[in-house]
Amino acid sequence: MAAAPDLLFRTLADPTRRAIFERLCREGEQTVGALTMRSGVSQPAVSKHLGALKQAGLVRDRHEGRQTHYSARPGALNPLIDWTSQMAGFWQKRLDALDDLLKRMDQ
Amino acid sequence: MAAAPDLLFRTLADPTRRAIFERLCREGEQTVGALTMRSGVSQPAVSKHLGALKQAGLVRDRHEGRQTHYSARPGALNPLIDWTSQMAGFWQKRLDALDDLLKRMDQ
DNA sequence: TTAATTCATAACCGTTGAGTTATGGATGAG
DNA sequence: CTCATCCATAACTCAACGGTTATGAATTAA
Structure with missing residues (x-):
């Protein structure tokens, strides 16, 4: 099994973490403080999420x-x-395979 | 936030579950027994994963x-x-916005 | 130098979730 | 009818994880 998709799926599975990533995509570079503001969680939590995103x-x-x-x-x-x-x-x-089969049966 | 991606990411985050889904994509329809065979986990585990995949x-x-x-x-x-x-x-x-800005500065 | 700010790490807690075994319901075989 | 098979559900355990508070290192300001 491919390891790359695994880590990506696991990392993006958490809503808070995915929201942080989305904000970075939408609005570009942000400081930890700015991200913490509207994240709804504490600053250490944001730091941990950023660590996970970075590792992925x-x-x-x-x-x-x-x-x-x-x-x-x-x-x-x-x-x-x-x-x-x-x-x-x-x-x-x-x-496509099914389509082929049907076509062949049609004859 | 969109609810659809959330459930998808959560559901596909588990390797065992994602492997089951991959097999179904690759090889088409399968019975629970056939899926259990090479899944590496027990039959009830497979049933639960299938339930999760279905709900998603x-x-x-x-x-x-x-x-x-x-x-x-x-x-x-x-x-x-x-x-x-x-x-x-x-x-x-x-x-693109950055590109625009640079172009305007270039004049 | 002292104080304040910014972030990361440590330690801990509660919940979630993936796995197990046990069991039962439904269907097919003898 | 009886027995075996296939699957789903229940009940439980254990590890992983997201959250918290506490703290410290590094940098800037006074």
């Missing part, structure tokens, strides 16, 4: 003085896109 | 005698595709 390769961090700026890395979503395409592909393949 | 709309079941056949419903992956596209879209949008 979904965000990068940039230190500037005593602030840490986080930004999304959308390229990290590629394994997810690949996985879904593959699943859809399998489906289509089997549909 | 990822599979459908068809009763035939004392067997239950499950099959994947790849259309259920659409919200996931939409979500990833949206995230990538936000990213692209901000890139």
